[in-house]
Amino acid sequence: MRKIRKWTWIKQPEYIGGFLVLLFGIIFMVVLRPLNTPDEANHFLRAYQIAEGDFTGRQNTKEGCLSEWKDSMNTDQALRTFFVPKSVALFAVLDRSNYDASKQYAVPLDARNQIRVCARQTSSNNPIGYIPQVIGITLGRIVHASPIVIDYLARIAVLLFWVACIFFAVRISPVRKWSLIAIALLPIAVQQSISIGADVMSIAPGILFMAVLLRSYYDDRSQYIKKDITMLCAFATVATLAKPVMIFLVLLIPFYIARKHPIMTVRPWRTKQNLITISAALVPFVFYFIWNAIASMTGVSVTDIFSLAAEKMTLLSQHPFSVLHTFMRQMYHYVVSGASLDGFGSFGWFTYIMPALWMYAGISVMIMSLTLNYETKHTITEKQRVLPYLRAIITIVAILIVIANISSLFLIWTPLNAVAIQGMQFRYYLAPLFLLAFVALGSRKNVTEVWYRNLILVNSLVLFIVTILTIAN
Numbered sequence: 001m002r003k004i005r006k007w008t009w010i011k012q013p014e015y016i017g018g019f020l021v022l023l024f025g026i027i028f029m030v031v032l033r034p035l036n037t038p039d040e041a042n043h044f045l046r047a048y049q050i051a052e053g054d055f056t057g058r059q060n061t062k063e064g065c066l067s068e069w070k071d072s073m074n075t076d077q078a079l080r081t082f083f084v085p086k087s088v089a090l091f092a093v094l095d096r097s098n099y100d101a102s103k104q105y106a107v108p109l110d111a112r113n114q115i116r117v118c119a120r121q122t123s124s125n126n127p128i129g130y131i132p133q134v135i136g137i138t139l140g141r142i143v144h145a146s147p148i149v150i151d152y153l154a155r156i157a158v159l160l161f162w163v164a165c166i167f168f169a170v171r172i173s174p175v176r177k178w179s180l181i182a183i184a185l186l187p188i189a190v191q192q193s194i195s196i197g198a199d200v201m202s203i204a205p206g207i208l209f210m211a212v213l214l215r216s217y218y219d220d221r222s223q224y225i226k227k228d229i230t231m232l233c234a235f236a237t238v239a240t241l242a243k244p245v246m247i248f249l250v251l252l253i254p255f256y257i258a259r260k261h262p263i264m265t266v267r268p269w270r271t272k273q274n275l276i277t278i279s280a281a282l283v284p285f286v287f288y289f290i291w292n293a294i295a296s297m298t299g300v301s302v303t304d305i306f307s308l309a310a311e312k313m314t315l316l317s318q319h320p321f322s323v324l325h326t327f328m329r330q331m332y333h334y335v336v337s338g339a340s341l342d343g344f345g346s347f348g349w350f351t352y353i354m355p356a357l358w359m360y361a362g363i364s365v366m367i368m369s370l371t372l373n374y375e376t377k378h379t380i381t382e383k384q385r386v387l388p389y390l391r392a393i394i395t396i397v398a399i400l401i402v403i404a405n406i407s408s409l410f411l412i413w414t415p416l417n418a419v420a421i422q423g424m425q426f427r428y429y430l431a432p433l434f435l436l437a438f439v440a441l442g443s444r445k446n447v448t449e450v451w452y453r454n455l456i457l458v459n460s461l462v463l464f465i466v467t468i469l470t471i472a473n
Contacts, residue, residue, distance in 0.1 A: 009452045013453075017181035018167035020457075024190045024464055025159040031471050034151040035096035036348045037195035038425065039122065044151055044196055045092050046122040046135035049082045051141065055127050056294065057119060065118040070126055080123060086115040091147035093151030096349055102460040104148040111141065129242035132157040134402035154196045162193040163206035172211035172299075174218035175375050178453050179437040180207065180307050182369035185460035186362065187354070187467040188426050191347055203431050209235035209249055210394075210438045216257050217383050217390065225258045225273065232256060240284040241291060245404035246431065248397045250281040255390050257383050289464050309412045333420035334406070339444035343426035347471055365459040370436050374452035391439045398432035 035041050049057070057080035065081040087107050094104075112411045127134075136157030142149030166184050170177050180438035183189060212231050230251050254277050316323045344363060345354025354362075405428040406421050413423040 001310055012171075013177040013181060014167050014170040016457075017170050017177075017184060018163050020181075020460065021166050021184050021190070021193065022163045022178070023161070024185065024460075025193045027162070027468060028190050029152070029155055029159065029194045029465075030350055031468055032191070032194070033101055033137060034148055034155070035092070035094060035099075036351070037191060038427065039197055040095075040151075040195060040349075041092040041096070042120040042122045042132070043130075043198070044154065045084060045089070045117060045120055046125055047130040047154060047196055048084050048088055048150075049117075050127045050130050050136055051134045051137040051471050052084070053259050054082050056080070057123060065116040067372060080119040081116045082119075082123075083114040084117055085147075086113045086426070088147045088150070089115050089117050091151075097351060101148065105146055107146045107148070107448065109141070109146060109150070111144075125198055126241040126291050128238055129184075129201040130196075131201065132161040133196045151196070155194045158196055159194050162200050162204055162385075164206055169207040169211040172208070173438065174215050174368045174436045175216070178374065178449070178456055179369050182366065182460070183430070183433050183437045184458045185456070185464070186366065187347065187463055189430055190464070192427050192430060198242045199427060199430070202239045202246050203434060205235040205239040206241075206246055206249060206431055207251070207434050209239065210435060213252055213390075213460075214257055214438055217387060226276070228256060228258075229276055229280050234329055235282050236281075237284040237287050240288055243431075244288065245401050245408065247284060247288065247406070248400045249282050251391075251397055251400075252393060253277060253281040255386075255393060257386060259280050272311060306371060308415065312416075326416055327407070330410060330418060330421050331406055335422065337420065343424070345467070345470075346426070347467060352471045354463075354467055354470050358463060362459070362463050365455065366433075370433075370439075372447055372452060374447050374449045394435050394439050398435045401432050401435075402429065 020419040035044075049055075087110050089112055091104065091107065109123050136153035136155070139157075140153045145153065166180070170180055173180065192203070209232055212228055212235070216228060236246070236249040236253065239249060256277065258273070312323065341356070341359045342350075342361065345359040346352070347354070406424060409421055409423045414421050
């Protein structure tokens with residue numbers, strides 16, 4: 001009788017990937033102190049606002065509010081405001097590159113001493129994008145922790161949520177497990193795993209969405225059709241509410257395929273399954289428009305917070321072709337000359353840049369992880385004959401998300417006289433990369449799984465060490 005080996009579970013991809021993502025995240029959190037991830041101060045204030053039960057803010061008064069990055073009062077009546085403890089507000093406006101962290105641990109929370117804060121660029125973000133952060137902040141408020149400790153608790157909550165999502169996505173996905181881990185272990189992805197912005201709550205549900213979708217092509221899930229469609233609908237809705245550019249995930253919902261899928265058999269269009277699928281694809285739009293209606297009633301909008309957006313929207317209504325021409329020109333220059341690899345290795349609020357040699361090495365291995373196929377050939381079934389169409393639509397959705405990000409930055413961030421699109425960071429490519437991680441561009445097995453796994457692990461470790469040394473120096 002064959003003896004069952006103990007501890008074989010620890011060699012499975014989800015356990016290895018989950019452990020490394022957690023380990024890398026903890027080390028990153030120690031090295032990269034609070035306020036040093038992109039827009040962390042703004043997201044921290046938004047999450048704290050939500051933790052206190054204020055989702056939309058209130059009208060400003062003649063008393064003014066604490067302005068962004070400054071210990072000064074703004075009396076602009078157009079801005080919405082919200083209240084947080086004064087110690088929290090003053091922590092958020094610290095000089096992120098030069099503050100004494102040890103002194104911040106001694107700062108009391110003093111929840112009774114509230115101060116009015118001006119609307120930030122995150123003030124119109126949906127509360128869904130801050131669920132883990134709010135849990136961490138609420139725990140900190142209960143024990144009356146100092147603001148810097150509360151920030152760390154929010155980071156820890158985000159990291160644990162991220163690790164759980166990566167773990168279950170790798171476990172659920174029938175293929176491309178190590179490709180997913182390869183992207184999750186990129187230093188820029190590790191940085192986002194400890195950032196208290198809305199990126200994790202938009203990317204992680206998208207990863208789980210893809211795992212459930214891809215599973216339907218390899219497993220007989222027909223008896224779980226309602227459960228799977230419900231999960232796809234929920235993941236797409238959460239991702240969209242956290243970051244509207246993720247709305248394109250709904251294009252993939254009709255590609256969920258069960259044993260008795262209409263694609264496999266000749267059936268009328270008005271089947272129960274088709275109606276369920278269409279309804280699921282519409283739900284994210286419904287919730288997105290509901291939130292927009294709620295946000296618009298509060299007076300907080302993109303055009304209020306980003307002055308360029310108001311100018312662009314006015315010009316777009318008056319001279320649409322001229323604005324479109326400007327957008328195409330700026331996007332062209334961004335793609336040709338404006339896109340820099342610095343974004344791939346930028347950490348600590350773009351203060352620390354990884355050496356160019358390692359950035360090129362990281363990009364090269366990342367491309368290899370997406371293009372090489374390391375899995376054995378699966379038995380071809382009727383469902384898997386549709387896989388080429390799924391690969392095509394995933395690629396299209398990834399491209400649409402990139403274009404949506406570029407378009408958003410054109411509207412809210414890039415001046416009309418700029419040469420190229422401004423503000424595009426490599427973290428905005430993470431969602432499309434995770435989508436593509438599930439797609440093998442090659443149709444045949446190029447390398448062995450052991451070779452591929454070792455390539456990913458060695459490359460991830462080297463890139464991570466270089467990143468930590470870069471930040472530490």
